[in-house]
Amino acid sequence: MGGCGKEGGGGGMAAQVGRLGVVASVAINLAALALYLRRRYFGDDAGGGRKGEEAAVAPSSGKPPVTPDSVINLDHGDPTMYEAFWRGGAGEGATIVIPGWQTMSYFSDVGSLCWFLEPGFEREVRRLHRLVGNAVTDGYHVLVGTGSTQLFQAAIYALSPPGAAAPMSVVSPAPYYSSYPAVTDYLKSGLYRWAGDAKMFDGETYIELVCSPNNPDGGVREAVLKSGAGVAVHDLAYYWPQYTPITQAAANDIMLFTVSKCTGHAGTRLGWALVKDRAVAQKMSKFIELNTIGVSKDSQLRAAKILKAITDGYERAPAAAGDDSGHLFHFARRQMVARWAALRAAVAASGIFTIPDELPGHCTFAKETVAAYPPFAWLRCEKEGVDDLEGYLREHKIITRGGGKFGADGRVVRVSMLDTDEAFAIFVGRLAAMK
Amino acid sequence: MGGCGKEGGGGGMAAQVGRLGVVASVAINLAALALYLRRRYFGDDAGGGRKGEEAAVAPSSGKPPVTPDSVINLDHGDPTMYEAFWRGGAGEGATIVIPGWQTMSYFSDVGSLCWFLEPGFEREVRRLHRLVGNAVTDGYHVLVGTGSTQLFQAAIYALSPPGAAAPMSVVSPAPYYSSYPAVTDYLKSGLYRWAGDAKMFDGETYIELVCSPNNPDGGVREAVLKSGAGVAVHDLAYYWPQYTPITQAAANDIMLFTVSKCTGHAGTRLGWALVKDRAVAQKMSKFIELNTIGVSKDSQLRAAKILKAITDGYERAPAAAGDDSGHLFHFARRQMVARWAALRAAVAASGIFTIPDELPGHCTFAKETVAAYPPFAWLRCEKEGVDDLEGYLREHKIITRGGGKFGADGRVVRVSMLDTDEAFAIFVGRLAAMK
Numbered sequence: 001m002g003g004c005g006k007e008g009g010g011g012g013m014a015a016q017v018g019r020l021g022v023v024a025s026v027a028i029n030l031a032a033l034a035l036y037l038r039r040r041y042f043g044d045d046a047g048g049g050r051k052g053e054e055a056a057v058a059p060s061s062g063k064p065p066v067t068p069d070s071v072i073n074l075d076h077g078d079p080t081m082y083e084a085f086w087r088g089g090a091g092e093g094a095t096i097v098i099p100g101w102q103t104m105s106y107f108s109d110v111g112s113l114c115w116f117l118e119p120g121f122e123r124e125v126r127r128l129h130r131l132v133g134n135a136v137t138d139g140y141h142v143l144v145g146t147g148s149t150q151l152f153q154a155a156i157y158a159l160s161p162p163g164a165a166a167p168m169s170v171v172s173p174a175p176y177y178s179s180y181p182a183v184t185d186y187l188k189s190g191l192y193r194w195a196g197d198a199k200m201f202d203g204e205t206y207i208e209l210v211c212s213p214n215n216p217d218g219g220v221r222e223a224v225l226k227s228g229a230g231v232a233v234h235d236l237a238y239y240w241p242q243y244t245p246i247t248q249a250a251a252n253d254i255m256l257f258t259v260s261k262c263t264g265h266a267g268t269r270l271g272w273a274l275v276k277d278r279a280v281a282q283k284m285s286k287f288i289e290l291n292t293i294g295v296s297k298d299s300q301l302r303a304a305k306i307l308k309a310i311t312d313g314y315e316r317a318p319a320a321a322g323d324d325s326g327h328l329f330h331f332a333r334r335q336m337v338a339r340w341a342a343l344r345a346a347v348a349a350s351g352i353f354t355i356p357d358e359l360p361g362h363c364t365f366a367k368e369t370v371a372a373y374p375p376f377a378w379l380r381c382e383k384e385g386v387d388d389l390e391g392y393l394r395e396h397k398i399i400t401r402g403g404g405k406f407g408a409d410g411r412v413v414r415v416s417m418l419d420t421d422e423a424f425a426i427f428v429g430r431l432a433a434m435k
Numbered sequence: 436m437g438g439c440g441k442e443g444g445g446g447g448m449a450a451q452v453g454r455l456g457v458v459a460s461v462a463i464n465l466a467a468l469a470l471y472l473r474r475r476y477f478g479d480d481a482g483g484g485r486k487g488e489e490a491a492v493a494p495s496s497g498k499p500p501v502t503p504d505s506v507i508n509l510d511h512g513d514p515t516m517y518e519a520f521w522r523g524g525a526g527e528g529a530t531i532v533i534p535g536w537q538t539m540s541y542f543s544d545v546g547s548l549c550w551f552l553e554p555g556f557e558r559e560v561r562r563l564h565r566l567v568g569n570a571v572t573d574g575y576h577v578l579v580g581t582g583s584t585q586l587f588q589a590a591i592y593a594l595s596p597p598g599a600a601a602p603m604s605v606v607s608p609a610p611y612y613s614s615y616p617a618v619t620d621y622l623k624s625g626l627y628r629w630a631g632d633a634k635m636f637d638g639e640t641y642i643e644l645v646c647s648p649n650n651p652d653g654g655v656r657e658a659v660l661k662s663g664a665g666v667a668v669h670d671l672a673y674y675w676p677q678y679t680p681i682t683q684a685a686a687n688d689i690m691l692f693t694v695s696k697c698t699g700h701a702g703t704r705l706g707w708a709l710v711k712d713r714a715v716a717q718k719m720s721k722f723i724e725l726n727t728i729g730v731s732k733d734s735q736l737r738a739a740k741i742l743k744a745i746t747d748g749y750e751r752a753p754a755a756a757g758d759d760s761g762h763l764f765h766f767a768r769r770q771m772v773a774r775w776a777a778l779r780a781a782v783a784a785s786g787i788f789t790i791p792d793e794l795p796g797h798c799t800f801a802k803e804t805v806a807a808y809p810p811f812a813w814l815r816c817e818k819e820g821v822d823d824l825e826g827y828l829r830e831h832k833i834i835t836r837g838g839g840k841f842g843a844d845g846r847v848v849r850v851s852m853l854d855t856d857e858a859f860a861i862f863v864g865r866l867a868a869m870k
Contacts, residue, residue, distance in 0.1 A: 057555035057739035059533075059732065062540025078541050086536035094535025098494075098737060100526035100744065101518050103702040105497025106511055106695075120492035146581055146727040153726070157622070179725075186725045187592070190623030260541075267538040267732035290614075290621045291588070292581040296731035297494065297702035302533060304492035309535065 062267070066423045073399040074416040074427060077215075077375055081335055081418045082264025082328075089325045093309035096302045103297040113278070114285045116294030117144045124307035125257075125272050129249075131311050132329070133364050134239050136251040140274040141281035144295045145288055148237055148258040148271030149183060152209075153291070155233045155254050155273070156184065158283035159207050160191040169195035172209035173224050174407030175216050175378070177235070178414075180209055197407050204229045210252075211235040213244045216406050216414035218356060218374025220244065237261045237271075242332035244372040245361035253277065259303050261375060263310065263328065264418070269296070270303045329365070336373035339417050339424055343377055346432035352383040353431065377415040389413045396430050497702070501858045508834040509862060512650075512810055514853040516770055517699025517763075524760045528744035531737045538732040548713070549720045551729030552579045559742035560692075560707050564684075566746050567764070568799050569674050571686040575709040576716035579730045580723055583672055583693040583706030584618060587644075588726070590668045590689050590708070591619065593718035594642050595626040604630035607644035608659050609842030610651050610813070612670070613849075615644055632842050639664045645687075646670040648679045651841050651849035653791060653809025655679065672696045672706075677767035679807040680796035688712065694738050696810060698745065698763065699853075704731070705738045764800070771808035774852050774859055778812055781867035787818040788866065812850040824848045831865050 062080060066072060086094060108118045121144060126137045145151035160168040170184045174197040184194040195201055198208050204227050212221040215238065223232040234252040238244065240262050258271035275281040288295065313326040324330035340358070347353045356378055360371045379400070381389045388410045390402030403412035417424070497515060501507060521529060543553045556579060561572045580586035595603040605619045609632040619629040630636055633643050639662050647656040650673065658667040669687040673679065675697050693706035710716040723730065748761040759765035775793070782788045791813055795806045814835070816824045823845045825837030838847035852859070 057553075057559060057736065057743055059538045059555065059736050060540075060543040060553050062538070062542045063545045073545075076541055080540050083536050083539050086534075086539070091535035096533050096733075098531050098533075099521075100529030100741060101521035103494045103497070104518050104521070104699050105495075105515050106513050106701045107497045108495040108702075110498045110508075118495050120494065124492060146731070150727050162623075183725055186722075187622050188597075188625030190625060264539050266541040267543075267729075269727060269729060269731045287621075290618055291726070292585050292704060294702075294704060296581070296704045296734040298531075298733040298737050299731040301492065301494050302733050306535060308492055 066420070066426060068426060069397075070423075070426065071397045071399060072419075072423050072427050072430075074419055074423070075399045075401050077261065077416045077418055079260055079264040079266050079375075079418040080420045081424075082332065084421070085325075085328060085331045086264070090309055090313055090328065093312060094306045096305045098298060098301060103301065106294055108294075108297065108300075113141060113282055114143045116285075116288070116297075117142065118297055118300040118304060121272075121300040121304040121307075124304045124311070127311050128262075128307045129274075131314055132241060132246060133249050134241075134246045135236065135255055135257075135274055136249045137274060140255075140276055141278065143273040143275060143281060143284055143288070144300060145271045145273065146292055146295050147260065147269045148235065148256040148273075149179065150288060150291065150295075151256050151271050151273045151284070152180075152233065152235065153183060154284035154287035155256070155280075156192050156207055157287040158280045159231050159233070162191065164191075167191055167193040169193065169201065169203055169206040170209065171195045171198040171201045171206050171225070172211065173198040173221070175214070175403065175412075176209065176407055177211055177215040178401060178405035198224050201225065203227075206230045208232045209235060211237070213238045213372065213374055216376050216401070217378040218244075218372060218376065220372075238375055241329040241363060241365045242336055242373070243375055245363035245370050246365040247361055247363070254280065259306065261418075263303075263306050264332075265303065265306060268299045268303055268306075270299045333366075333370070333373065335421075336375075336417065337371075340373045340377075342424075342428045343417070343431075346428040347379075349432035350434050352381055352386075352434060354380045354382060373417075375416070375418050377417055378412060379415050380412045382411075387411060396434065398427055398430060501855070501861060503861060504832075505858075505861065506832045506834060507854075507858050507862050507865075509851040509854055509858070510834045510836050512696070512851045512853055514695055514699040514701050514810075515855045516853045516859075517767065519856070520760075520763060520766045521699070525744055525748055525763065528747060529741045531740050533733055533736060538736065541729055543729075543732065543735075548576060548717055549578045551720075551723070551732075552577065553732055553735040553739060556707075556735040556739040556742075559739045559746065562746050563697075563742045564709075566749055567676060567681060568684050569676075569681050570671065570690055570692075570709055571684045572709060575690075575711055576713065578708040578710060578716060578719055578723070579735060580706045580708065581727055581730050582695065582704045583670065583691040583708075584614065585723060585726065585730075586691050586706050586708045586719070587615075587668065587670065588618060589719035589722035590691070590715075591627045591642055592722040593715045594666050594668070595624075597626065599626075602626055602628040604628065604636065604638055604641040605644065606630045606633040606636045606641050606660070607646065608633040608656070610649070610838065610847075611644065611842050612646055612650040613836060613840035633659050636660065641665045643667045644670060646672070648673045648807065648809055651811050651836070652813035653679075653807060653811065655807075673810055675767075676764040676798060676800045677771055677808070678810055680798035680805050681800040682796055682798070689715065694741065696853075698738075698741050699767075700738065700741060703734045703738055703741075705734045768801075768805070768808065771810075771852065772806075775808045775812075777859075777863045778852070778866075781863040782814075784867040785869045787816055787821075787869060789815045789817060808852075810851070810853050812852055813847060814850050815847045817846075822846060831869065833862060833865060 108116050122142045125142055129135045129137045170192050172180055181194040208223050208225050210221050210223050210232050214221050234255045236255050237258045253276045255274040259268055260266035310328045319327040319330045347355055358371045360369050363370045386392045390400055390413050393400050400413035400415045403409050543551050557577045560577055564570045564572045605627050607615055616629040643658050643660050645656050645658050645667050649656050669690045671690050672693050688711045690709040694703055695701035745763045754762040754765045793806045795804050798805045821827045825848050828835050835848035835850045838844050
């Protein structure tokens, strides 16, 4: 991981995207790639039998299955990699049954600051953070949102004074998550507006979005701007042990998390915020009331069971080498290790790409020194004449998101590392063959 | 119903809220009220045993139970009245089981215009409209939203050109749903702004919100403005047989519906839109992508089962007199008839209030002439000195929403008719005693 971001040393955009190297570790080689391509399918993912199906209305299965000739779409960070875990033993505990008469009211706890927050979901959020140690929850208000995207909008709404002369500036250091500018500006709000790369910004009043580990490049970040009138929103969607060493319990004023990237349940559209200040939490809650009159209780009930299954899995028995069927973070880390090894091997085989260096750190959750395995690869092409890497990869039927959308240049793209095993295997196979 | 709105004759605000009368129908008398107060509890709602509970994480139950001394909150249209139906026989078919591995992807149908719409939900939406005959679906795009509130915002976003010199004016004839101004203006969008009572508006370019039957007063409405450059959004949340005669299959350009007011599942936060124009549907879908990256699949799966249970109930057997346990609209209409009878009796007993007249019409679904029983009572106080009816009722521990929020005067309030039987019984008891 790393190699990017202010904390790495540099500062300017050139430094951000520089210092990437082809890694030639002995452990990461073409043999790993070959092995990976062979075991494309997880053991229990036999395709046909969707066991446990009781819904008379068939649910969707997301994207269609891929074949070697398919277009491979790694544009979104669609976390379907996790499905194999939930089809295994741990999935039993995560099954939810909702009778027809349940949770019909708009309200979950009518007297609460966040009156649409299911108490059981809040309990499991606090319990999971205590298990993982990635965020302080004591003294924080818990808010629920329709994904962390809604909570991000709730935060910038809450932090922008309604009567200000000019809209509040919203900034983040490049490369920044491509949705930040789009989501800030789509309604042309008079309350706030996107003001670009935080490193170029010289105002006194602003909201800085701090995404750590950073989407798209995996960099571990702290706020870069220091002004008494500036405030930060910490997007910690990827601060989980499968992606990065947990080095401390974060205790920022506003911290955003999402089920999508923690457990893989993107379709559940559920995020949560930990908010220190009561008045800010109230305004964020008001935003969600105006925007969607609360948040799906069905998703909250389901997410509560899913988080509970994870924590229960770790409390029942410590993670054991060789069996991570009941331990989500260990399972996911194993997948990420294998995928990054395969990707590094493909990059080495091709010779025209570079990816960020692998940076280790001591993880208080794993209780060992581990490397970071970001959910996205920030892939750069060094080949002469390839100035539009997104377009170049599209010619090879690989859909990625070009650097321009992240405030970076066109020779770099963001690639999701969280798609199905099958899609990822085809991706690395094609990448290795590009010369 | 009725007595309000342009179709009733008048036009100005005075006419809107006028022409209300104390109804002295023989069928509606104090005996009805006494009867209603006696049978405060539904047969199978014994309180204790929440049967079928399998969730290890306990769900909320909404608002706490009421006692004769409780504050009765009828501010929101919280449709908890319906819980009794779903606890009965029909509820079995509406139970949903979601295994831990299901619908994890962001996508439901990656190639579809509304890529986050569960195909099973769309199917049941079309099927239900065919059963009820309240809206044309052939030739329409179906969109899903986090409640119809999100779809309302999607619609005004889609209908407001991004490069316009001034924000698009959003109007609706008073009394209008109190959320329209708040939800239009909370982000101070440069795309659109609330421009108030449609009857006072004289611009050429606008979006008119047509709520029919109307929230708060139950009036049956059509667009009042006629300009080639104006467009209408039809909010048909209450166009279901329990509230109003179904007189035709609506075929407007944009029609909004919500599970909350059709089936009572407000906590599920699910609405849908029927949209004729493909480009408008695409822009609405884009809004939901930017706002919340799609809509909870858990809610979509659940809502699909709920709608299916309703349609199946009617297809299995026609509604029979005396047994509406499998027929939602008949069950709900019976409740509404009883509640409106009790309310009219209380109004007559008190002598200081008036409510809109009861207007009948031929319902193509019920195949008979039935009266309208709106989900809200638009309650006016004729007593000298009561200029703030909301405050006056609050002194009697009854929370309602004052007329000012709907563009009307303070002598009128909106009262939810959809709360629990217990809360509604206490409300009418207190109302009858006010002199």
